[in-house]
Amino acid sequence: MSAIARSDDLRRQNQRRILAALRRGGPLSRTELSSQTGLSASTVTAITALLMTSGALIETVPADSVDHGSSRRGRPQVSLSFNADFASIAAISYSLNRISAAIVDYAGRLRAEQVIRIETRKSGSREIVDAISLVLDQALAEAGTKAPLMQIAIGVQGVVDVEGRTVLWTPIQHSKDVPLAAQLETRHGAPVTLANDCSMIAEALRWQEPSTYSGSFGAVLLSHGIGMGLVLKGRLFSGIGSSATEFGHMNHMPLGAACRCGSKGCIEAYAGDYGIWRNANGLPPSSAPKSDLQILDMKAIADKARAGDGPERAAYRAAGLAIGSGLKSMFALFDPFPVAFAGSGAAAFDLMEDAIREALGEQAIGMATPNVEMHCYRDEYPLVRHGATMSALTSLDEKDLLLSDPSEKSAADLEENDHRMDDAGRGMLHAS
The missing domain is CATH 1.10.10.10 (Winged helix-like DNA-binding domain superfamily/Winged helix DNA-binding domain)
Structure with a gap:
């Protein structure tokens, strides 16, 4: 050299x-x-x-x-x-039936944010790209900044390739292997990187609460779906060829309840909103996952569970056992680490915690881990936004x-x- x-x-x-x-x-x-x-x-x-x-x-x-x-x-x-005024970045969240775009200046201040609703599972990849471009243009217009858009980061519900260019698979849309980054770069003229939304939650926690989330920890999404962002020794974990850490699709019960990924017995099939709703309503495990659940639907189930014994309380217990079983498997691979639970499902964490710790209390490789540090955050969207913001800003900082x-x-x-x-x-x- x-x-x-x-x-x-x-x-x-x-x-x-x-x-x-x-x-x-x-x-x-x-x-x-x-x-x-x-x-x-x-x-x-x-x-x-x-x-x-x-x-x-x-x-x-x-x-x-x-x-x-x-x-x-x-x-x-x-x-x-x-x-x-040196530059602006866009932090985008692409989730089930919801796309948001935030414009942030180079100093890290939020300048504008726009949200649109779209039925993602009924939309093709071209419609999704159009929707993301639309909400991004709306946010840019609201921001009214003259600073050039120099970086775009997108948190996606699903699996992306390790380079952050392609959506390999997502449960919120039928299309696979969508080159989303390249398509948006062509339209907006700024570099685009993709990441799993749970990884962006973990990234946000590292910046917001470094004293709590510094070394190794997991960020588990509790919502319609179940996911995990994993940080090991201060670095976001990714797989060999993809974002990986699809915690919600680890198997909990062989040949068990139907999952929206098409498999059976996944953690999500018991702990996702649709899994809890299905069990609470006494539907057979093979019944199709319900896709149009609202926060109020889940609140009604949680209220009944808190009121007394019944199928609702049993459904949350089953969810907790599934999550705890999955965490126990993760701990066997990586050793125990603190866990942050984020998303609307965290509002019912009190109904699941005992079962989670019960599952963790069962010995694995001679060790039980019931006293793992756990924290809850009921709204995942600000975390995804902040994680994408910091991802975009640090990517820009690393350029010459x-x-x-x-x-x-x-x-x-x-x-x-x-x-x-x-x-x-x-x-x-x-x-x-």
């Missing part, structure tokens, strides 16, 4: 470190950036200068510096923050946003020399 290539790679790496620190910590001074990233002051100064020249960053004076400026000597400490400047390359070379000197010093210490 040439020296120029190494320098370019290093400056992009340093750019990512600086922007990641700003995403996590808000406005920061150059001194704070140097401390948090481990980069030298000269490198931070050089790279942030180029990021300001490109328009990605701006200088701001903290309010407390302005308020107390008269009592302090010298120039107030200046912080660096994202320039909201620096304007070429020989002086910056000198700073990058200096930083590379610093690393070499550090390595040499460590070698001398080991030798001694």
Whole structure:
């Protein structure tokens, strides 16, 4: 590799470190950036200068510096923050009978959001693309921003390929292998990435509550369907060729109740809204999943379950046992981890928790795990939106946003020399 290539790679790496620190910590001074990233002051100064020249960053004076400026000597400490007008991104949620689009500026502020209803299972792939484009255009018009749309992230209910380009399968639409990213890029002229919606919920929790969700955890969707976003050792998990972690379609009962995926005995066939509704109404396990359930329908079942013993309470117990059994299998593979339950079904978590913990309390490989940390979030849509937002913003941050400047390359070379000197010093210490 040439020296120029190494320098370019290093400056992009340093750019990512600086922007990641700003995403996590808000406005920061150059001194704070140097401390948090481990980069030298000269490198931070050089790279942030180029990021300001490109328009990605701006200088701001903290309010407390302005308020107390008269009592302090010298120039107030200046912080660096994202320039909201540098770019905009779109965070889109594509779920059963619902598509939403949010426009967010480069500083992470929500500028507009639009939602449309569409019968997804009765719509072809062209109609879905048209609907997504329509709601995106409506949100852009509402936002009224002049900042260019530079990244689109979409959370999809279903399985996407590992590159985030194609919807391989989704229970909310009959079409398979839909090249959704390419189709939307052609229409809107911005890069598009797809992800499973549960992965976006997990991504949101990592940013919103890092003290709780940092290392490894699962985000389980409790709604019409059941899904999971999985984070292992700080990284979103994906399969070999797809988004994977289809928790709801792990088998709970061989040859059991009919699932909307076409299989039998899936966790979702017992714990999804339609599975609970079917059991509560005494319908045979082979009956077709009901697709038009509303939140009020499920609330009525939950109210009856809380009122006393009966088929409604038994239905929620069956749901809890299915979820707990699935989690026990996951824990056998990955070790126990905290679990966040999100979605409308979390409103009835009190009716399922005992059964979940009962299933976890049964020993597997000699261990029982009934005391797993669990949290609930009753509305998944803000989480999907926030996860898609952060996915889009961090994707944009990882692009080369620096304007070429020989002086910056000198700073990058200096930083590379610093690393070499550090390595040499460590070698001398080991030798001694």
